[in-house]
Amino acid sequence: MRPRTSGPDAAALDAVLGDLDRQLREQVKRALGVELDGSVTSLAFLDHYLGLARSETRAPILDLLAASAGAYFGELVRREFGGTWVGRAGEPRGFRLLLGAAYLHFTPVALALSAILGREPDDEDVDCGLHLDIRGGNEPDGASDAAFIEERLMAVPPVPEDQFYTLTTRFETIALIVDLLAQRRAQGGSEPHTYTLDDYSHALS
Numbered sequence: 636m637r638p639r640t641s642g643p644d645a646a647a648l649d650a651v652l653g654d655l656d657r658q659l660r661e662q663v664k665r666a667l668g669v670e671l672d673g674s675v676t677s678l679a680f681l682d683h684y685l686g687l688a689r690s691e692t693r694a695p696i697l698d699l700l701a702a703s704a705g706a707y708f709g710e711l712v713r714r715e716f717g718g719t720w721v722g723r724a725g726e727p728r729g730f731r732l733l734l735g736a737a738y739l740h741f742t743p744v745a746l747a748l749s750a751i752l753g754r755e756p757d758d759e760d761v762d763c764g765l766h767l768d769i770r771g772g773n774e775p776d777g778a779s780d781a782a783f784i785e786e787r788l789m790a791v792p793p794v795p796e797d798q799f800y801t802l803t804t805r806f807e808t809i810a811l812i813v814d815l816l817a818q819r820r821a822q823g824g825s826e827p828h829t830y831t832l833d834d835y836s837h838a839l840s
Contacts, residue, residue, distance in 0.1 A: 639713060640720045641832050647724035655706035655727070662703065673711055675806060681707065682801040685751045701751060702727035705744030708802050712743070716813055719832055721839070728761060731839075735829045737816040738768045738780060739809065740838065749800045765809065766838070780816060787815050 640649040660671045663684050671677045709732045717735025733740045745763045748756050767781040798804050
């Protein structure tokens with residue numbers, strides 16, 4: 636099995652992710668009496684728990700909750716689709732997950748913060764995007780993955796506003812993107828590919 640973290644801070648990052656994941660599970664168990672088991676269905680309980688904090692305005696509390704929920708969510712996604720965490724151990728908002736099943740990277744802690752707030756954070760430095768390859772693809776149409784997915788998602792029925800920022804919806808969106816890109820590769824005759832840190836080096840440099 637591939638290590639879950641990479642880079643010069645990998646060991647420290649791995650330890651922080653483990654601690655944050657455990658903290659989140661303990662918090663949810665105390666508050667809801669529910670054991671988060673790392674399954675996709677557990678995201679419904681996590682979304683409910685995060686919704687309870689919607690009136691919270693203290694930045695340190697929000698940052699800690701977003702960090703722990705982001706670690707849990709990111710690990711769940713990583714187990715489902717493969718991938719590697721990168722970042723500095725002391726900067727959770729910068730923890731980035733690079734997927735293995737498709738070229739897709741994002742910041743789980745930022746997505747968790749938007750789930751808590753029920754909207755995009757006001758801080759422009761908080762990156763809530765799902766980032767795809769913007770380079771021209773090898774497919775016959777020459778479109779990049781980003782352009783291809785943008786067009787396909789335009790045809791998907793809109794999500795109710797109160798569900799748009801939930802981690803459940805984020806997971807469903809990621810799963811759909813992975814599936815659409817896999818179909819595109821198969822239809823173009825490409826062999827399956829597992830993306831590694833080297834594949835992302837141009838975007839992260």
